[in-house]
Amino acid sequence: MLLKLFVVFATCVAQGLGYCVNGSSAFDSMLQGYSTDLEVDGLQYFYPIESQSEHPLSILGVNLPLGVSLDLSNGVLGPLDLISRTNDAEKCTSGISTSITSIIKYDNLALTFWGMTAKFLFWEMKAKTTINLVPCFNTEFTNVRYLGTNCSMTLFEWQDTCDPHVNINIPYHSWTDYFVGFFVRRALNSSPLPQQAKNQMKTYINLFLTKYWCGLGL
Known part of the structure; x- marks a missing residue:
């Protein structure tokens, strides 16, 4: 009986019908290796980040001929080594290929701009700005064994956010800072x-x- 089951299983794999199992343990090993490498190489924080952008105001989906302009400089993003799964990873084998998929999120991620200049109409504000958010993305890694090995990341798809709340810290020193800051928050919430x-x-x-x-053949 066991021999018959093995023959059926081997035939399905050979024909490319495939099967899937829980791959969380393998994916956790990948995440641990990722975190260790970033720590060893000193890559937990990425800088400098610069950004200049225009954000028009809109009403009912119609852009108005005015908006806020942002000049962001000396940005620091991190820590990048703190990541985890948001779901069970799935490891699938079909014929000559094996793939693993899971959604990943960053934990305690912050983006700090030590220099921010924001302008709205006649008013301007300058301040340090910190954005706390939880970005996440769907990933897939595939290993194809045929006349050698072709192994790569085959999917990287940004999700809007794993946590819809984006915390933006902007210090206010005057009523104009508060006024301009209101539009800055709207702009950064939509594209942090x-x-x-x-x-x-x-x-x-x-x-x-x-x-x-x-590399490790997980």
């Missing part, structure tokens, strides 16, 4: 992470998680 920061986070995930998925 500059593209430069997103690109660097994706680079680290691709480099280090792929290393532990492919």
